Amino acid sequence: MASPTVPAPGTAAHRLPQALIDRLTSHIVAGDGPDAATTTIPTPFTGADLAAIPLSGAADVRRAHERARKAQRAWARLPVSERVKPFLRLADALVERREEILDVIQIETGKARRHALEEFLDVALCSLYYARRAPGLLKPKRRQGMMPGLTRVQELRHPKGVVALIAPWNYPFALGASDIAPALMAGNAVIHKPDTQTCLSSLWVLDLLVSLGLPRDLWQIVVGEPAEIGDPLIDEADYVSFTGSTRGGRAIAAKVAPRLVGYSLELGGKNPMLVLDDADVERTARGALRACFTNAGQLCISIERMYVHAAIYDRFVPRFAELVKGMRLGTELDFAVEMGSLTYPRQLEAVTRHVDQAVEAGATVLAGGKARPDLGPLFYEPTVLTDVTGDMDLCANETFGPVVSIYKVASVEEAITRANDTEYGLNASVWTRNPARGRRIAARIHAGTVNVNDGFGAAYASYDAPMGGMKQSGVGRRHGAEGLLKFTEVQTIASQHIADLEPPGSLSYEKFADIMASSIKTMKRLRLK
Structure with missing residues (x-):
């Protein structure tokens, strides 16, 4: 097996500019000052120090939720055609800055460049897919009413509110941004917990989207250990999206069950x-x-x-x-x-x-x-x-x-x-x-x-x-219509016209029952039902 020359630990080939790191880590919701908690992450290629990462505490997560709820209310009032605009711009911006993000992904994960490219392509293509289709998926839809011509039914889609998204370390760019994009386009805000080791690529795309017009408080990133920030992250969320181990997915499901909060889980596989x-x-x-x-x-x-x-x-x-x-x-x-x-x-x-x-x-x-x-x-x-x-x-x-x-x-x-x-x-x-x-x-x-x-x-x-997965490999799906609609609450509005759903005037319920039973056969024959 080939053994290429490896740059010495700490050489420029496996470093990121400090100015870039400082700009990215400024997006983490965390305390500041001399006593603020930080951790240093290495680059897997060499083990050399890569970046000092500010750590969020429980109070920081609660603060993120407060800001997110305020931003979400204004965001949800915008037409979907406005909400998708930053993501339409994102595809071009990603192409223009491809080399930069590939470097970030490789240096923080240790993966080969061709596999970093998969993450780049996923975010560009998936976000573009939803930017094109979100207006159609979210628009009000007419549904068949109980009585043709007499019952008018409309299906509406409302955002969940604030989504807690927990992303894994193995595909941090793709499994963060490509899930967050449809959640945001659906009208939600997102509190995102990436893995600490691989948070820079998520911070990079957040920084880019803010520059492309995404309101700053809609997508907030918190970084820290689950024991410290897991409870406030999940306890205040209106929906939870998790990608990770089956063991972790079970813990998420048990955590949100008492509040009857929805969730989607993509878990392990063999x-x-x-x-x-x-x-x-x-x-x-x-x-x-x-x-x-x-x-x-x-x-x-x-x-x-x-x-x-x-x-x-x-x-x-x-x-x-x-x-x-x-x-x-x-x-x-x-x-x-x-x-x-x-x-x-x-x-x-x-x-x-x-x-x-x-x-x-x-x-x-x-x-x-x-x-x-x-x-x-x-x-x-x-x-x-x-x-x-x-x-x-x-x-x-x-x-x-x-x-x-x-x-x-x-x-x-x-x-x-x-x-x-x-x-x-x-x-x-x-x-x-x-x-x-x-x-x-x-x-x-x-x-x-x-x-x-x-x-x-x-x-x-x-x-x-x-x-998505069957059996112990998950609950729910990403991609397709469900990948966006899972971040919404569906509402049915039905209005009744001309005739009420009860016997008119002096008509007896027995006669009314006969008429309704006969109408079933008529509607079937005319293919109205």
Whole structure:
């Protein structure tokens, strides 16, 4: 595996201008003065200090909610056509400043530039999708009334109010801004808690949107530990959006249940890939690199289990392992690197523990299998294992790192059964030369998104379709109409005209019942119902 030259810790290649950091961190709602709490985050590439981050306290979060509620009331009164304008401007601004945000994402997360680009594209395209469609999705709609011509019904959409959004560290730019954009366009304000390690990219896009006309107090960012700011963040919210672990999602649901507050949760996955007997070996092997090792596997929808048909197993597996061994790892801020670093020491520890335990219990390493401290403190080789059994932690538990286990299956039925044998249901992938066959098989897999001849991007980036998890992988959806409408309260207004819904004059209820029963048949025959 290639070992590129790594810049020495602290060199300019892995730093951000201090003036930029100061401007971005000024957007954090936190106390100031000499006694204000701060923490220093490192760059994962080298471990060198990157930025001092102000920390929010409980009082800061409550203050953010107060300001957000005031700003939200004025924002909600604006026509939707006005609310979308900053986001229409955002697409052009992102393109113009692409290199700057790619640097920020890479330096704070440790990911390869090609994977930082995915975040850039997601925010640009998703926000543009909603900016174009929000006016249509939110406009009042006529609905069929009880009595045709006599009952007029209108459906209205009102904003929830203040949305608490908790975003993860692995895709901080995309999973912050691309969820916040529809919440804001729907007329809400947002209190956003990004992960402390990866908050700079969220602060960057907030700073940009404010310059493009977004009212300053509509989107506020608080940074700190859940034990300190979690309760006030959630306790005062009108809706909660969370992306993270299944364990964290359960805690959120339990927290908001007494107040009957709505929530959406995108949680963990142990995502399967099915390689059918007619799959194109070369295309599938190359596609599997992206499916398994994008962002060093730190992706809820990446592939961790691969079920390969026996008819193709002996051709596919050696080719895939060969490609994995040839992947280029590195810290450069360019597109040549195929995989970057893990982001947190705890992820390196989890990946190492899963692989070592599996190998000790009899798993076979076909590629990778070890850390690469020569490249950086948090590098781990892309790893392929076979002979993984059910008693290994790696088999059923989410690893969230650059590790995939391969299983030989004798039939498509076996592949489907084993793919569905999990408590998770977030994403899946099917590979075949026959897309129609692939779609039929995809429909039998219990996952919120299933990709045919792609790992995850085809479904995720199709913003007109919903994305989310089944089973323990989540509640609710992002993207599509639901990705915006979930941030609204729906109201039905029905007005009755000419005739009331009771017997007129001296007509008895018995006769009225007969007339109403007959009208059902009439409306059915005339297709009015």
